[in-house]
Amino acid sequence: DGGITQSPKYLFRKEGQNVTLSCEQNLNHDAMYWYRQDPGQGLRLIYYSQIVNDFQKGDIAEGYSVSREKKESFPLTVTSAQKNPTAFYLCASSIAVSTDTQYFGPGTRLTVL
C-alpha cells in the first residue's frame, strides 16, 4: 500500500520540551511538506523539502526544525521556542516541488499541557 504515514496520532507535550513528529512516505516522491492547521484557518506551510539534504522555510518556520536524511522521511521537531504549538500538523508529499498534486498523511494532533 503506497501512502504517507504520520506518528503518533496524538501527542502531548509539557511546556519547555522539544517533541518530534514523524512523517514517512513510500510513494517515491522527492518533495515533502509540513503544514500546521488551526481552527478556522487554512493550512500554513512550516517547512518543505525538494530533495534529500535540502529544505526551505515556509511562512511560519520559527520554533520548528526539520531534517531530510532519507527520501522517505521528513521529521518535524517542535522546539520549546514555538510559543503556541498546540495544533494539528499535516505532512504531505508530491513528485516534485512544482505543479504536482500534494498528497497528505493522516496528521498528528499536538497538545501542550
Next chain:
Amino acid sequence: AQTVTQSQPEMSVQEAETVTLSCTYDTSESNYYLFWYKQPPSRQMILVIRQEAYKQQNATENRFSVNFQKAAKSFSLKISDSQLGDTAMYFCAFMTMDSNYQLIWGAGTKLIIKP
C-alpha cells in the same frame, strides 16, 4: 499578496441535493493551478479535484465538478446527488510559479449533509 477567500463558513443540505461551495482567489499571474481538498472528520486531507488555469474546460470527477471563471477569479465546487459521506470541511487552494509552487489555502467551508 495572493489570497483565497471562501465566503461560506458553513453550509448544510439534505442528502441527494446539489450544493455549490464558493471560492475566489487573487493573483496577478496568468498560469496557476487550483484545487479542492476535502477533510472529513477523520481529518485526512483528500484531493477532490484539480484545475489548470490554462484549460478552459471545467474539471469533473464523478459527482464533483467545478465552475472556473478565470476573469472573475472564481472557482466554485458543485457536488451533485450529495451523500452523507460528503460531510466534511472543504478547502480551496491554488499554487503559482510566483508562490514557488506552494499551496495557498482558504479558511474552509464546513459542509453538513443531512439524512
